Every structure is written in C-alpha cells, then in structure tokens.
Amino acid sequence: MRHGASTDSAATYVVDDTLATDSITTPSPQKKTPFFKKVGNAFVRLFEWFSDVDTTYIEPQKYNYTAMIQNTNTYERYRITSSQGNDFTFAPEPKIKFGPYFGWRWLFLGYTVDFNELGKKSRSTEFDLSLYTGMFGIDLFYRKTGSNYKISYASFDSNNSINTRPLKNIDFDGINVGIKGFNLYYIFNHRRFSYPAAFSQSTIQRRSSGSWLCGLGYTKHSLKIDWDKLYTTVANRLGEDVAERYMDSNLKMKEIKYTDLSVSCGYAYNWAFAHNWLAAASLSMALGYKNATGNENSDVLSFHDFSMDNFNIDGVGRFGIVWNNMRWFAGMSAIVHSYNYKKPRFSTNSMFGSLNIYFGFNFNRKK
Template identity: 55%
Template structure:
C-alpha cells in the first residue's frame, strides 16, 4: 500500500514539473513573439521601404536629406480642330515662362514660380506635378488655357492660301483639362525615373524598363466657330468659310472623359560619369465618353471604335549631370490627346520644358 502511494506521488510530481516547463516555454514564446500592432507597423515599414529598393550596382541612392533648386520652366500647348468638310485650324498661345526656387525633403518637393508673361496680361492657369518612387510614377495636371491664343496654321478644303490669317489673335477659344496618369516601372531595381526627372538618385549603369499604366482625364473644348469664321472670311474672303451646312450654334463645344490604359518603354543611357540621357514613350488606348453637344448617331462596332476609342501618348526626355552633391540638367514631358466625332475632331498637345540647377545638403 505504501509502495503504491509513493509511486502515485512521484508520478504527480513529475506531471507538475512537466506542466511548469510547458508554461514557462509558452511564456517565453509569447514574450519573444511581437504583438499584432507591432507586426502591422513592421509590415507597413517594409512595404514603404520596398518602393526604394534598388540594385546599387545600377542606381546610387540619395545620400542627403535636403535639396534646394532653381528652375526655369517653359510651358507650351496647341489645339488643332478639324471639321467634316476637311477644314482645320491650329491654335497656339505664347509659351509661358516661369522661374522660381524649390526646396526638397526626401520624397517631398515644393516650390513657387512666377509666371513672367502673366505680368503682361496672360490669364492662363496651370498646375503640373510629377511624383516618382522606384516602382511607380504619377503625373497630375490642371490647366485652363487663358485668352492669348493665336492661329498658328490653317488648312482649307478649298485651295486658298491662309497666310493673311496666320498669327491673328483669336479670343473665341477656351479649353480646360484635368487629370492624372499612374504608371508602374517593371525593372525598378535597375532603372530609375527619379535619376532623370527628380534628381533624387543617380543612374550609374545604363538600364531600361517596360512601363504599364492607367489614366483618367476630363476635357472641355469650346470653339466659337461663328467668330472664327468671321475672322477668316474677313481676311481671306467669303469663299474661305469653314461653317458647314449642318453646323449648329453649339457646334464646336464639347466635354468628354478619357479613360485609358497604357504601355511603353523607358531607357537611361549613362554615356559618361555622372551623366545620364533619358527617354521614354508610352502609348495609351483611351475610351472617350462625350458629355457635350457633339454626338454621332452611328451604332455599329466599327463606328463605336472609330469615334469613341483613340490613341493618346506621353513622352519624357531629359539630360542630367549629377555628382550626388550638385546637379543640373533639362527635362521635358509631352502629353497628346485625340478626340474624334463624325463632324468635329480635336488634337491637343501640351508640355513643359524645365531647366534647373541645385545642390543637396545634410547627409543621412
């Protein structure tokens, strides 16, 4: 009996020791395992850091925290309209010239520029912003044309020389555009858009990348064709009219939304130490949804594709000298949009040319 009791007591003591060890082990595991909140924060940090993950044999990351830069910007645009009769007129304003300082901190880059031509009465309004990480880029733009357009070219169905009307001021044209382009850089570890267009990295070896993106823009074009026709006929004669028999008072006034998907290629050529020559081109297939007065009654699939789908484009080009501390260069971004209906079509191009010089300071 005593022997049986002692055996049971020893067995109980062994179980208690084993349970204690299990409790201590789980407590240690809990103390080592991070909390859910900490894991979420670490995950967010890793995700954000992945946007700057690069192959340092090709791309030299930014070594400094802050930068200052002076930039001179030229903005330009043109609109070409075409009627069903084959008449076309191209409007272009005087280029806008801006100058101002910029200050940057890591991804954030802010500045203020003065429109030198606005001092002479130009009321154009525009806002353009491009934001780049290693993997993605975003273009934002908001533009009002102003009232300083001139007729830069004209083509009439009749054989009439347009020389007398070229360069004439025309106040009956108004256009607005709002929108964004978002694109993904496939070879982001070796190719850097930032090296060419935001100077926040340095491309050390030549590399290229495919680009894929989406975009959405809102357009409004308002052309007073009656006023335009009066201007043209007063200078070229009554036979130079551009008004068709079916044109109404609202003809030439249109609003449309452009939804697009795009693909393209970009390349950075390092042709000398601290130098890079950059170029990229993306073509976008855009669906145009009209909300204005220009409509078509066609309903076949071919007519739908012809009058609602068009090819747009974005081009970027630049040349930069950057030794990590000092940098200087030039860059340009061009956007083109096409819109077509059975009796009225427009082609729009706008862009910026930037000349800049700056330096970085305070090492990371």
C-alpha cells in the same frame, strides 16, 4: 542529519520561490510607441521596400530634402477638323515660366508662374505633385491656359483651294483650354532602372539600363471656342462670301469636354554615358477610352455625337539629360503629351509639351 538536510532543502525552496515571485510582480517598465509613430514607421518601411535597388546600377539618395529653381518653356497646339474639310490649328506664343520646387524624400511639389502674364485676366497656371519610388510613380497635374491664342494654320478643303495666308498668326482670343488629371505607372526593371534619376533627381543611375513601363491615366479636358468670333475673324480677313460658303457649321460648338481613361505601355532607357551624367528617353503609347459631351447650349452637337464607345491612341514622350553628384544637380528635360478624339463629323487633337531647365541641391543628410 536527515531532518536537518530536509529543513535546509525547504529553506532553499522558499528563497527561490520568493525570488521568482519578486521577478514577476516587479517587471521593468516599457514605453509604448505612439500610434501615429507606428503608422509613420510602417509607411517608411513600405517605401524602403518599394525603393529597393541594385546599388551597382543605382545609387540611392543620401539626403532628405531638395530645393530647386526651374525654368519651364511650354508649347501648345490644338487642332480641330470637320468632315467637310475645315481644319483649324490654334497655338499661343511659347510661354516662359519660372518657379520654385521643394522635395522631401519621395514627395516633390512645385508651382510655376508666367511672369509675362502677371496682372492680366487671361493667366495660365500649372500645378504639379509627384510621388516617385523605384517601383512606381504617380503624377497629379492641373493646367489652365489663357485665351491669348493665334491661328497657326487654317484650311477649308483638302485641296487648299482658298488662300488662307491672311489668317496666319492672327490673334484669336476665342479659345480657352484646361486639363487636369493623373498618371500612374509601374516600372518592371525597377531594381536596375531608375526613372526618378532622370526626372526627379532623387537617385543616380550609375550604370546604363532600361525597363518596360505600364500605366493607367485619367485626364479631364475642356476646350471652349467662340465659333461666332471665329466666323467673324474669317469674314474680316477673307471676305464674308468665303466665310458664309466654306465655314462648316459642324464646328459650331461653345465648349467640348471629355474625360480620358487610358491604359499605357512603353519603354524607357537610361544611358549613364559619363560619371555623374545621364541621358534618358522614354515613349509610351496609350489606348484612351473617352467620354465627351458638347455644351448644352449648342444647337448642332448632341450627346449622341459624343458616344461612350470611343477609343483612340494617345502618347507621351519624355527626354532628359542631367548632371548629379548627389549634393548638387542640374539638367534639362522635355515632356510631350498628345491626345486624340475622332468622330465622323469632326475630330480634335491636342498636343502640349514643356522643356524644363533646372538647378538645385539636396540637404539634410540621412543618418
């Protein structure tokens, strides 16, 4: 009996070992996730972490894609003053542009064209690429204006002793301006305040809230002025004696180029004043560190005139009103930029802004 029990016990042990061996040698097959899919999933999880919000204040986007038509009305002004009192302001006629925009989640791409300038050599273009999350945002932009400017203001001394009204709104095609760069900003109260709700319509602000902002910016400016043509214009309108006596040769430059590195700080507020309605305003001031160089062909300005040690205050303001029920949206927004550069012999100020009126819809609901 004891021997039989021992045999039964051994038999049982062999069977169990066999089962264990079979379990190890025949594992169930597992599918490997492709590398690029892993990277994509990680990026989406990272974005969702950045976009984490308090849903009592912010309603997240429920669709993947956005299509929109936008009308953009732009205004520009470029002012140049000299130490001897010359003060010229150039501005083109306001431009009216139309263009399509397309968005996928946090990416938003658009292109606008001034149809009034199609076929002309001097054509202005704008290109914008924006990346928005609840926590931070980045704007990339390229802007090139035409040469169809007017002299909107002119003065030769602080007393305005010379009548310059004959120069008012005179066409002047001797100026050409370009700007390109990016702005990166961080939103402190990103769980309750949605910057994209006001300016990219990718979320809805359900309750009013505000936030402090901080950011970094890089822009590269170019300003070309035909001084000889400006001198001739003044001589033709006011007389050769006035041009020869009062035109300041410190403004005799062919081109000004400067790079602007800035650190900004500001405050923004979203007012949810009615269901699906939002009014927004933000203002940021930036300390800009500018490195500028004059055209190498200039016989007046040198690298010494544009030293690296140069700080100025710049600013950007944004205002908007939008209706958004998540499926459809419409609204308008205004953005104004101001850049300053000052030296003892001359200074420049550039200001440009846009008023956007848009209408669009979201589609492809998230699962």
